[in-house]
Amino acid sequence: MSITVQDMRKGPEGYAWSRFGLPEYTDWMDESLSWKQTCYIGDWSFLWQHRFTGPDALQLISDYTVNNFETFEIGQSKHAIHTNKDGKVIHEGVLTKFGEEDYMVHGRGGYWLSFNLDRGNYNAKVSQEDWFMFQVSGPNAIKVLQALTDSEKLLEAKYMHAVPVTIAGHDVYALRQGMSGEVGFELQGPKEFSEEVYQAVLDAGKPHGIRKMGGRIAMINHLEASYPTIATDYIPAIFDADMADYMDFFLSSMPSFAQPAYIAGSFDGQEPSDYYRSPIELGWAKVVTTQRRGYLGADALAAEKARPHRVLRTLVWHADDVADIQNSLLREGEHYDFMEMPRDQRGYMWADRVEINGQLVGTTTSRGYSYFFRKMLSLATVDVDHAEIGTEVTVVWGAPGHRQKSVRAMVQSAPYKQDRSRGDLHQSTAP
Incomplete structure (x- = not known):
């Protein structure tokens, strides 16, 4: 085409379409203050997830990704960038290592890797998964999450590392990151219990001034903190x-x-x-x-x-x-x-x-x-x-x-x- x-x-x-498709919850000015004054929960579940497993999974990723993989711990995430022959960005997203032969790609990059897996001679396989991804970020974010789950794991989490936690009775991952430029975690797990996790975060966040992030200000978050998209x-x-x-x-x-x-x-x-x-x-x-x-x-x-x-x-x-x-x-x-x-x-x-x-x-x-x-x-x-x-x-x-x-x-x-x-x-x- x-x-x-x-x-x-x-x-x-x-015309095009709204990327996030989310409503305005309080109002965009109020919501835009949340990641500086209290905290927010934002829904990035629209991103695609591809899981790559097998002995050659990392070799495939390495062949088509600009990152250094000499050190890559289990539970660690990297901002993975995929470029064409001229060094221009094809796709980018978050890559997490869940096991020695188990890698999850969040974002469009999973399609690029799947395409090259089909064309190459790699001992690996790919499965497409459907996870929720809820960002909880801002000065009060850690207090909200402490009220929900094992605080010791959270407090010891290294930047861009995912730790297993239990929220609303479900085992999920909490990836420490900071798309807002503030302390934050991204809660990740299978889509089937996303509503329970989302509501649990909202309930725990009420005493701490949590806001739902609406579609009108989601990209202001990226602009202020300089995350090109x-x-x-x-x-x-x-x-x-x-x-x-x-x-x-x-x-x-x-x-x-x-x-x-x-x-x-x-x-x-x-x-x-x-x-x-x-x-x-x-x-x-x-x-x-x-x-x-x-x-x-x-x-x-x-x-x-x-x-x-x-x-x-x-x-x-x-x-x-x-x-x-x-x-x-x-x-x-x-x-x-x-x-x-x-x-x-x-x-x-x-x-x-x-x-x-x-x-x-x-x-x-x-x-x-x-x-x-x-x-x-x-x-x-x-x-x-x-x-x-x-x-x-x-x-x-x-x-x-x-x-x-x-x-x-x-x-x-x-x-x-x-x-x-x-x-x-x-x-x-x-x-």
Whole structure:
């Protein structure tokens, strides 16, 4: 199946869909404060799970993943990234080792590995599983979980390690992670008892101010803590001719009306590859190993890691320029493209030009309003020569052919929000 940039701009019948499909529970401003002041429970159960087992399971993973596997403990999880021959991200997600020959892949990467398992000579097998994934994160998260299960296991959990716990009478895993940039765990287990676990967390969380994370602010979480996301900050590198067989394989897993990516914004790429990104550009250089060269894309990534072209930054948009865009809806004449608050909900990679003196120096994505910081923020891949903190740039707002606005912005660090996810869990239990 051939998909062009024009197809991606149109979407199915002119629109895409909400990635999370979750309602607003209290309101998005209240919910967006939860991971800084109390805690939240967020549902990521829509992610796919593939379990790879057998003597060659790790060899398969290693051949198509950029990570270093010299040390990989049972119970440990890694941010696993899969790239094409040019070092551009195909998929990424979380990989957990549950046994010496037992690995679980959460996210789209399981399809890429399954495809290559079918084509290769590996003594391994794959099964598709259906798990719930509930993130519980924020300053009060550990107190909530302590009220539910064995606190000693939780308090001793190392970052990106999953520990077995019992919640609502069910054996589940608690993966210590921090997608919000705060202390947090992701509860994982078979879908059949997800409702009991979810309700138990809510009940235990009521005294601690827990909030349900609604769909409108889920991606603000990723923006503030700088977690680039597929189809939002990059499109998967699967649209080239040499990936045609995989494209057909992958599309068979998606709804019939859908495609893997939709694009919008002022950046007017001519080919799907203009919207690909490497792990280096997305801020994941530390994950990319150069100690081995056997995996797909290894040579390209080694060269880029030694001499990166672009780096990830946060842009802070000028408040007056943002207000002018919003106010144009209240004036006569042609208005600017609508800037939804807190961010667009339709599942697009909304990519806008970043310029200095009219010259392209990067692209920006994930534009969203942070109620906590009272700022409009975005993530951006910026040329290294213009990536110094404090650099003033211009973001072009408005699709090609529409009325466009030059928005002043300033380069800041990514993540923008201070990362507290690796904090001392014992301190988090203090009254």
